[in-house]
Amino acid sequence: MNRTGPTPARETLGRMAPYTPGKPIWEVREEYGLDRIVKLASNENPLGPSPLALAAITEMLSELHRYPDHRATALAEALAERLGVAPSQLVVANGADELITLLSEAYLDPGDEIVVPSPSFSEYEFGGLLMNADVVRVPLREGFAYEITDILASVTPRTKLLYLCSPNNPTGTYLSRNHLRHLTDALPERVLVVLDAAYAHFADAEDYTDGFELLREGRNIAILQTFSKIYGLAGVRAGYCAAPEAIVRALLQVKEPFNVNALAQTAAIAALRDDDHLAASRRCNAEGRRQLREGLAALGVPTTESQANFVLAEFGDDAQDLDRALLRRGVIVRSGKGWGLPRHLRISVGTGEENAFLLRVLREEMTALGRPCSS
Ligand SMILES: Cc1ncc(COP(=O)(O)O)c(C=O)c1O
Numbered sequence: 001m002n003r004t005g006p007t008p009a010r011e012t013l014g015r016m017a018p019y020t021p022g023k024p025i026w027e028v029r030e031e032y033g034l035d036r037i038v039k040l041a042s043n044e045n046p047l048g049p050s051p052l053a054l055a056a057i058t059e060m061l062s063e064l065h066r067y068p069d070h071r072a073t074a075l076a077e078a079l080a081e082r083l084g085v086a087p088s089q090l091v092v093a094n095g096a097d098e099l100i101t102l103l104s105e106a107y108l109d110p111g112d113e114i115v116v117p118s119p120s121f122s123e124y125e126f127g128g129l130l131m132n133a134d135v136v137r138v139p140l141r142e143g144f145a146y147e148i149t150d151i152l153a154s155v156t157p158r159t160k161l162l163y164l165c166s167p168n169n170p171t172g173t174y175l176s177r178n179h180l181r182h183l184t185d186a187l188p189e190r191v192l193v194v195l196d197a198a199y200a201h202f203a204d205a206e207d208y209t210d211g212f213e214l215l216r217e218g219r220n221i222a223i224l225q226t227f228s229k230i231y232g233l234a235g236v237r238a239g240y241c242a243a244p245e246a247i248v249r250a251l252l253q254v255k256e257p258f259n260v261n262a263l264a265q266t267a268a269i270a271a272l273r274d275d276d277h278l279a280a281s282r283r284c285n286a287e288g289r290r291q292l293r294e295g296l297a298a299l300g301v302p303t304t305e306s307q308a309n310f311v312l313a314e315f316g317d318d319a320q321d322l323d324r325a326l327l328r329r330g331v332i333v334r335s336g337k338g339w340g341l342p343r344h345l346r347i348s349v350g351t352g353e354e355n356a357f358l359l360r361v362l363r364e365e366m367t368a369l370g371r372p373c374s375s
Pocket residue numbers: 042043094095096097098121165169196198199225226227228234238239
């Protein structure tokens with residue numbers, strides 16, 4: 001045997017940082033021996049899944065020996081009816097994450113560029129690097145605002161994908177309808193605009209758009225959506241992309257045949273019908289977001305105005321100490337470090353009671369650090 005070591009993985013893997021998820025509840029419970037854990041780290045729905053989704057899953061358990069529908073036909077049809085698009089304009093996937101990978105696989109050759117306003121969701125870069133494409137980051141402006149002239153100036157003849165996350169993770173800021181329209185007008189046709197609208201259901205600004213009006217007009221836009229956020233189904237994994245048919249065909253060419261499991265398809269169809277759960281989730285978030293922003297302001301902590309189900313809070317020099325202190329007390333939030341924002345923490349909106357718990361623990365820990373609270 002003439003072996004010098006294990007087979008080397010592709011070189012590009014050396015450039016890719018693994019995704020850092022929010023700490024799981026079981027890990028914090030074990031590490032700190034706590035009974036109560038409040039997880040406000042992954043922008044999940046604090047009300048849980050729709051009861052209709054739970055009932056639908058329970059009913060189909062005896063069918064689990066069957067492969068799932070490879071095109072998630074019933075889910076795509078239910079979505080098409082709700083969204084006013086054709087089923088042929090939809091691809092269902094194992095979460096929006098998978099769609100980002102599929103878009104990367106279908107559209108990126110080595111040396112192509114993706115444009116990513118930053119800070120934003122890390123998976124766009126992951127997909128780009130996976131395909132040996134180059135990532136062009138465009139810093140958001142003051143207050144993490146989108147500036148479309150900066151975005152347009154960063155487009156080159158090599159640009160293939162432009163990612164626009166609106167509302168944006170981790171800032172909660174958004175791109176207005178007029179700006180999105182302007183961008184799709186101004187960009188060359190070879191650039192595909194990917195609007196990640198994972199948090200669209202939480203947005204209430206009048207000039208917010210989830211992009212569907214532009215898709216219905218026939219524009220070159222791919223919209224990503226997920227069942228992990230407002231629909232409360234992060235654990236079963238389902239998301240979809242709505243796009244012109246040619247784009248859908250390209251994504252279907254690279255997708256695994258049975259990418260969306262049967263439980264996810266069933267749960268998503270039921271969740272889509274549950275208007276009460278959707279409305280309650282939206283209400284809970286609007287109230288909780290206000291509660292968090294006001295509560296943090298009372299502690300002297302500024303937050304960025306958010307259209308999502310989380311707030312980005314600027315704690316300054318104490319941010320990392322407070323992140324650890326909160327963990328020790330059983331409250332999981334997300335450090336801004338991964339986004340190059342070490343002075344910030346991103347806090348998901350919980351139930352009213354969870355938000356109040358976080359604010360109480362925060363006040364105690366800030367006081368323990370000798371940091372004065374405003375009131
Ligand atoms: C902006 C954004 N897009 C997509 C996703 C991934 O969604 P999914 O759970 O459907 O893969 C997330 C998850 O946090 C997100 O923040």
